[in-house]
Amino acid sequence: MNYYRLAVLGAALLMTPACKSSKEAKIKATQEQLDKLQAEYKPLSEQYDKDCLYAPVEQVNAHRQLCEQENKRMAPLGQKIVVLQQQLIQQQQEKE
16 A cells, blocks of 8 residues: 555656646646737738838828728737637646
8 A cells, every 4th residue: 555655756756847748848838829920910000100100190090990900910919819818828827
């Protein structure tokens, strides 16, 4: 009976670093995905800001359709970024 408890305890101790390593790998993969999406999103956001937020009113009115198209292109990426940020926070909390 004592050998059984010892074996279970030993197995649990050996698995702990593997679980931690697996969680760290998930965090790293999520962070890499997030970085990639943010790199795609940044130039779109900068162009939108230039064309639609910081441009003179006349230009914004003239390019209203362009602004809507740029916004539609950015929206799915922005949503994916938010989801990945939430996943990353959850993964980091589970690691602790």
